[in-house]
Amino acid sequence: MEKSNMFHTLFLVPEKLINKIVTSKYNPLYYHGALPQFIMYVLFLSGLLLFAYYVPTVDNAYFSKNLINAFTSVDYITNSIPFGAVVRAIHRYAGDAMVIAILLHMVRVWFTDRFRQYRWVQWLSGVVLLLMVMFIGQTGYYLIWDERSLLLTRMTVSALESLPGIGEHLKHWFLNGRNITNLTLSNYLFIHIGLSFSLLFALWIHYVRMTRPVITPPPALNYLLVALILLAVYVFPITETKMADLNLQPTNMEIDWFFLWPYWLLSAVGSGGFWFWMVVLLAVLCLIPLPMFYGSKPVEAAEVVTNKCTGCRLCSLDCPYQAIEMVPAPAGSRFKLLATVKSYRCSSCGVCVGACAFDAIDLPEMPDAQVNLKIKELLEAK
Amino acid sequence: MAEERTVITLICERAADINSLINDKSEVTDAPGVKVLKFPCSGMIQPLMVEQAMKSGAAGVIVCGCQIGDCYYREGNKMIRERLLGERPPGLKKTVDRKRVLALWLSKPQKDRFLSEAKEFLSVVRRLDIEESKKG
Numbered sequence: 001m002e003k004s005n006m007f008h009t010l011f012l013v014p015e016k017l018i019n020k021i022v023t024s025k026y027n028p029l030y031y032h033g034a035l036p037q038f039i040m041y042v043l044f045l046s047g048l049l050l051f052a053y054y055v056p057t058v059d060n061a062y063f064s065k066n067l068i069n070a071f072t073s074v075d076y077i078t079n080s081i082p083f084g085a086v087v088r089a090i091h092r093y094a095g096d097a098m099v100i101a102i103l104l105h106m107v108r109v110w111f112t113d114r115f116r117q118y119r120w121v122q123w124l125s126g127v128v129l130l131l132m133v134m135f136i137g138q139t140g141y142y143l144i145w146d147e148r149s150l151l152l153t154r155m156t157v158s159a160l161e162s163l164p165g166i167g168e169h170l171k172h173w174f175l176n177g178r179n180i181t182n183l184t185l186s187n188y189l190f191i192h193i194g195l196s197f198s199l200l201f202a203l204w205i206h207y208v209r210m211t212r213p214v215i216t217p218p219p220a221l222n223y224l225l226v227a228l229i230l231l232a233v234y235v236f237p238i239t240e241t242k243m244a245d246l247n248l249q250p251t252n253m254e255i256d257w258f259f260l261w262p263y264w265l266l267s268a269v270g271s272g273g274f275w276f277w278m279v280v281l282l283a284v285l286c287l288i289p290l291p292m293f294y295g296s297k298p299v300e301a302a303e304v305v306t307n308k309c310t311g312c313r314l315c316s317l318d319c320p321y322q323a324i325e326m327v328p329a330p331a332g333s334r335f336k337l338l339a340t341v342k343s344y345r346c347s348s349c350g351v352c353v354g355a356c357a358f359d360a361i362d363l364p365e366m367p368d369a370q371v372n373l374k375i376k377e378l379l380e381a382k
Numbered sequence: 383m384a385e386e387r388t389v390i391t392l393i394c395e396r397a398a399d400i401n402s403l404i405n406d407k408s409e410v411t412d413a414p415g416v417k418v419l420k421f422p423c424s425g426m427i428q429p430l431m432v433e434q435a436m437k438s439g440a441a442g443v444i445v446c447g448c449q450i451g452d453c454y455y456r457e458g459n460k461m462i463r464e465r466l467l468g469e470r471p472p473g474l475k476k477t478v479d480r481k482r483v484l485a486l487w488l489s490k491p492q493k494d495r496f497l498s499e500a501k502e503f504l505s506v507v508r509r510l511d512i513e514e515s516k517k518g
Contacts, residue, residue, distance in 0.1 A: 012491055019449065024487075030451035114454065212457065314471060318425075320456040349455035350426025354462060357430065357472035363422070368431075371419070375435045378408060378417040379388050 007111040028224075031217040032108050035101040038222050039094050040199065042229070046091040047196070053077045053084075056185040058145065058246075070145035070185050071243040078238070089233040095137050097229055099258040102130055116289040117299055118209075118321055118347045123289045125206040127282070132195055132202060137259035139192040145185065146241035147250040153180060154249075155263055162271035180246060209345060211320050300364045301343035302352050308360035311337030315352035315361055321345050324352060387441035387511060389416045389504050392431065394424035394458070397448045398488035398496040413501045415508075416444070424448070425458020429465050429474040432483060442482035442507035444500060449489045459487060482507055 011029065018027045028035065055073040077084040106126065109115050115123040142149045153175075160170040172178060176187035207213040217225075244250075255264055266274040291298075301323075316324040316339060323345035329338040339352075339361065352361045359368045391410075393400065400418065403410050410416040421427055424447030432443045445466065447459030464470035466485055474483070484503045488496055 008491070012489065015452075015489070016491070019489075024449045024451045027451065030449075112454070210456070318457075318461055318470075320458075347455055349423040349458055350421060351423065351455065351458050351461055353426045354428050354458070354465065355472070356428070359430075363426070366422070366426075368428070371431060372434050374419055375390055375431065375440075376438050378390060378419065379435070379438050379440055381407060381417075 011108060011111060026218055026220055028217070028221055029108065031214065031221060032101070032105040034214050034217045035221070035225065036098055036105060037203070037215045038217055038225065039098045039101055042094045042226065043091060043098065044196070046087050046094065047193070049087045050077060050091055051193070053081065054143070054189070056143070056189040057182040058180060058185055058244075059182060069243075070143060074144050085237065086230075086233055089236075089238050090229055092140075092238060093229050093232040093236075095140060096232075096256065096258045097225070098133060099137070102133060106130070110288070116291060116294065117296070118323075118345055120289040121209055122206055124286060125202055127285045129199065129202050129206060130285075131282075132199060134259060134262075136192055136195050136199075137256075138262075139188050139195070141256070141260065142188045143185070143192060144241070145244050147244055147248075148241065148253040150180075150244035150246070151250045151253050152260070152263060153184070155266055159266055159271050159274055163275065209322050211318075211322055299343075299346060299348045301346035301348060302341050302350070303362055303364060304339045304341060305360045305362060306338065308358050309335070309339050310358055310360065311335040311339070312358075313337065313339075314355040314357070315339055318351050318355040320349070320351060321347055323347070386415060386508060387439060389442045389444060389500070389507060390435045390440045391416055391418045391444040391446060391500065392424075392427045392435075393418060393420055393444075393446040394448060395420045395422060396454045396490070397424065397446050397459075398486075398492045399490050400493050400496055403493055403497060410497070410500060412497060413504055415441075415504055416500045423453065423455045423458035425453070425455060425461045427462050429472055429478075432466075433475055433478055436478055436482065441511055442484065442503060444484045444486060444503060446486040446488060446496065448487065450487050452489065463487075481510060 015027065015029050018029065024030060053073055053076060055068055055070060057069045059067065059069040074088070078088055079085070081087075109123075109126075138152070142152055156174060157171050160174055161167045163170060174187070175181075176183040207215070255261070262274070262278070265277060269277065311326065311329055313326055316326050323342045324339050325342060326337040327340050329335050341352075341361075348363055348365070350363050350366070353363060353368065362368055400410070403412065404418050405411050408418050410418065424445065427445055432445070435443050445462060447462060448454065450459055450463065453459045461470060463485060465472065466474050466483065468474065484499070486496065486499055
C-alpha cells in the first residue's frame with residue numbers, strides 16, 4: 001500500500017501531466033529504458049572524438065615544456081581543438097545523464113513491479129550493466145590524469161590491497177605493474193573503452209528474452225536530451241585542474257556524485273567498511289527479484305490446445321517474452337508446425353490468446369470458452 | 383421501441399481502476415447497461431470476442447487498455463489496438479459496425495474519464511439503436 005502511494009506521487013502525477021502536454025507518444029517516462037541506450041551512443045561518439053587526440057601516458061620522468069602525456073593531451077583537446085572543450089564536457093555530462101537515466105529506469109521498473117518472476121534475467125543483467133557503467137565512469141576520471149586522478153588511483157589501490165589473498169594481484173592488474181607507469185594509463189584506457197564495448201554484449205543479455213525491445217526513443221526526445229546536455233555544458237563548463245605529480249599527495253578533490261560516491265564512502269568508513277557496504281549493496285540489488293519476498297502466486301503458463309493449433313506462428317510472433325517456440329508438428333498432423341510454451345518464460349499475460357484466431361491457446365485461469373460464456377451471461381442477465 | 387441493449391466493456395485489470403464503480407453484477411452503477419469483464423491484459427482480448435459479444439446481442443463494445451506505451455506486459459495494448467484497426471492479424475471482421483466499438487487507453491487513476499466516456503458511448507449506441515429500428 002505504501003509503495004503504491006509513493007508511486008502515485010512519484011510517477012503517476014508527473015506521468016499524467018506530461019501525457020497532457022506532449023501525449024503519451026513523447027512521454028520520456030515511457031522510454032526510461034531506451035534513454036540510457038541513446039545516451040550510450042552519444043558517449044560512444046563523443047568518446048571517439050576524444051580518443052583521436054588522447055595520449056595514455058604519464059611520462060613525467062622529464063618535465064619539459066613540450067611534455068606530452070595524458071594530462072597535456074586532455075589540455076590540448078580542451079584549449080586548442082575547436083569545440084574540444086564542448087566535446088569533452090558533453091562526454092562528461094552525458095555520463096552523468098547515463099547514471100540518472102539508469103536510476104530512473106531502475107526505480108520505475110521497481111515501482112511498477114516489472115522486475116521479477118519471468119523478468120529476473122533482465123533485472124540481474126541490469127545490475128551488472130549498472131556496475132559496468134559505474135566502473136567505466138570512474139576509469140574516465142582516472143584518464144584525465146590530474147590531481148584527482150592520482151588521488152583516485154591511490155585510493156583504489158589502497159582499497160584493493162586491503163582485500164585478503166587476492167589484493168596484491170588485483171593491485172598489479174589495476175596498475176598494470178607494481179607502480180604507476182605509462183602502462184597504468186594504457187590499462188585505464190583499455191578498461192574504459194573495452195568495458196564500454198562490452199556493454200553491448202551485456203545489453204544483448206538484457207534484451208534477449210524480450211521481443212521488440214524499445215531501444216530507440218522518438219527523435220524529438222533525443223533532441224531534447226542533447227539540448228539538456230548542451231545546456232549543462234555551457235552552464236557548467238569543465239574547470240581547469242592541475243596535472244598529477246607523483247611526488248605529491250593530493251588529499252582533497254571535487255566529487256562527481258554520480259560516479260565518485262564510492263570514493264566518498266571509502267574515505268568515510270575505510271577499506272574494510274567500504275567492501276562490507278559494497279557487498280551488502282550488491283547482495284540487496286541481486287536479491288530483490290527473489291519471489292519469496294512478494295508472496296505472489298506462481299505464473300500459470302498458457303497452454304496450447306494441440307488439436308486446434310494450425311502452426312500459423314502468430315502467437316510466437318506476438319509473445320512479448322519469447323516464450324512460444326514453434327516446433328515441428330507430430331507425425332500425422334495436418335500442419336507443419338506446432339506452438340509450444342516455455343513455461344519458465346511465460347508471464348500469463350494472454351497476448352497469445354488475443355493473437356490466436358483458432359482458440360488454440362488458453363490461459364488456465366481464463367479459457368476462451370469461459371470468456372465467451374461470461375459475455376453471454378452478462379448480456380442475458382437483467 | 384426496441385428494448386435497451388447492453389454495452390459490454392472488455393477491460394485490462396491494470397488499466398483504469400473501476401472496481402469502485404461497478405456493483406456485484408459487474409454493472410457500472412452510474413451507467414446502468416454498461417457491463418464489465420476483466421482481463422489480465424488488454425492484449426488477451428480477441429477481435430473474435432468483440433464479434434461474439436455483438437452477435438450475442440450487445441449494443442456496443444468498449445475495449446479498455448492502459449496508456450499506449452505503458453503496458454505492464456510490454457505491448458498488449460498496442461496489439462489489441464492494431465488488431466482493432468486491422469493492422470495486425472487476426473483483425474476485426476469488416477461486418478462489425480465500427481461505430482459500436484470504442485477503444486480507450488486509460489491509466490490506473492483515470493476512472494472518472496472512463497465513466498464519462500462510457501456514459502457518452504452508451505447514449506450514442508442507444509441512439510443508433512433507435513435510428514436503426516426506425517429504418518426498419
